[in-house]
Amino acid sequence: MRVLPAAASAVLLTTFSISCGFTSSSSHADLHSQDVTLPGGQTIHVETMISRVDLMRGMMFRTSLATDHGMLFVQKEPGLYTAWTYQVEIPLDMIWMDKSHQIVEIVEKVPPCRTKASQCPSYGGTKIAQYELELAGGMARKYGLQIGQRLEF
Secondary structure, X not given: OOHHXXXXXXXXXXXXXXHOOOOOOXXXXXXXXXXXXXXXXXXXXXXXXXXXXXXXXXXXXXXXXOOOEEEEEEEEEEEOOEEOOEOOOOOEEEEEEOOOXXXXXXXXXXXXXXXXXXXXXXXXXXXXXXXXXXXXXXXXXXXXXXXXXXXXX
């Protein structure tokens, strides 16, 4: 009889961990991860955000981001999509791409917002895009990313 409660506890703990944005050390096996190849040939391992909840949570509560990692936001349709850094702990570079994965907008070194959500500014959203890649602050410049370049994923 103790197997059922232990199994139920494990499922609840796993569900809670996933919903809070924690990943295991084997995140490459995660169904929501993939590699993005940059124009210079570098590979960035990204968590792919597709669901409404994931798109809203994004980089919230993250305290670090490796230089070869990022987060890719995938919208169902092209549009004007902004981003903000409420409850994000680290500076970010934000790169928007159109439906063909061509960079249309870059905002570098976006600072965390440590105030009320209603006072946090929005960034980007000035060009039609379907994807947004978030990297640690300074990485877009380090990788030489520029508007007009195409990323592979």
